[in-house]
Amino acid sequence: NAGVMQNPRHLVRRRGQEARLRCSPMKGHSHVYWYRQLPEEGLKFMVYLQKENIIDESGMPKERFSAEFPKEGPSILRIQQVVRGDSAAYFCASSPQRGNTEAFFGQGTRLTVV
Amino acid sequence: QKEVEQNSGPLSVPEGAIASLNCTYSDRGSQSFFWYRQYSGKSPELIMFIYSNGDKEDGRFTAQLNKASQYVSLLIRDSQPSDSATYLCAVMGTSGTYKYIFGTGTRLKVLA
Numbered sequence: 001n002a003g004v005m006q007n008p009r010h011l012v013r014r015r016g017q018e019a020r021l022r023c024s025p026m027k028g029h030s031h032v033y034w035y036r037q038l039p040e041e042g043l044k045f046m047v048y049l050q051k052e053n054i055i056d057e058s059g060m061p062k063e064r065f066s067a068e069f070p071k072e073g074p075s076i077l078r079i080q081q082v083v084r085g086d087s088a089a090y091f092c093a094s095s096p097q098r099g100n101t102e103a104f105f106g107q108g109t110r111l112t113v114v
Numbered sequence: 115q116k117e118v119e120q121n122s123g124p125l126s127v128p129e130g131a132i133a134s135l136n137c138t139y140s141d142r143g144s145q146s147f148f149w150y151r152q153y154s155g156k157s158p159e160l161i162m163f164i165y166s167n168g169d170k171e172d173g174r175f176t177a178q179l180n181k182a183s184q185y186v187s188l189l190i191r192d193s194q195p196s197d198s199a200t201y202l203c204a205v206m207g208t209s210g211t212y213k214y215i216f217g218t219g220t221r222l223k224v225l226a
């Protein structure tokens with residue numbers, strides 16, 4: 001019974017490159033949430049997706065960041081032209097339905113921009 | 115005003131004592147409340163959730179919810195050094211999209 005799977009666990013990118021973070025939700029879960037966490041800080045909401053739909057992207061920076069959750073395959077968080085300030089842990093969580101249910105987290109991707 | 119507020123701590127308690135962690139929220143219509151534990155360098159793991167006013171117990175953990183006061187707490191009985199972690203409170207709001215909003219967490223230290 002696999003949990004939420006994120007890969008890669010660690011990602012190093014040079015400034016200006018693209019970063020692609022992947023998240024496969026738990027079996028039976030069709031709702032995915034992405035969060036960013038800086039050291040010693042809380043989880044900051046980025047985007048909430050359901051299969052083929054972006055439900056809420058109010059936490060996403062206007063530029064360079066995008067997310068998708070296709071009908072088949074994992075959810076992808078894409079960061080174009082990365083800058084040092086993008087270095088953080090990015091966590092994905094999934095839930096089986098919208099509202100009044102628990103969300104479970106993956107192990108996270110730690111992005112380092114050099 | 116932050117949507118979900120927690121005292122950052124650290125909260126230090128001796129082994130065997132009761133640790134009390136508190137959280138307040140601003141959205142009066144919030145329906146669901148969650149407590150997660152996060153060890154340093156690890157991902158958040160769900161401890162428990164509560165939807166109704168009152169207490170909910172699960173082993174050594176008790177969640178307490180008071181919607182009128184917009185307050186939710188987590189009690190850890192018989193605290194162990196292994197409970198030392200950051201505890202995150204999350205609230206699911208009613209502003210249409212049902213996303214989980216997290217507080218900044220309270221760091222708990224259980225002293226052996």
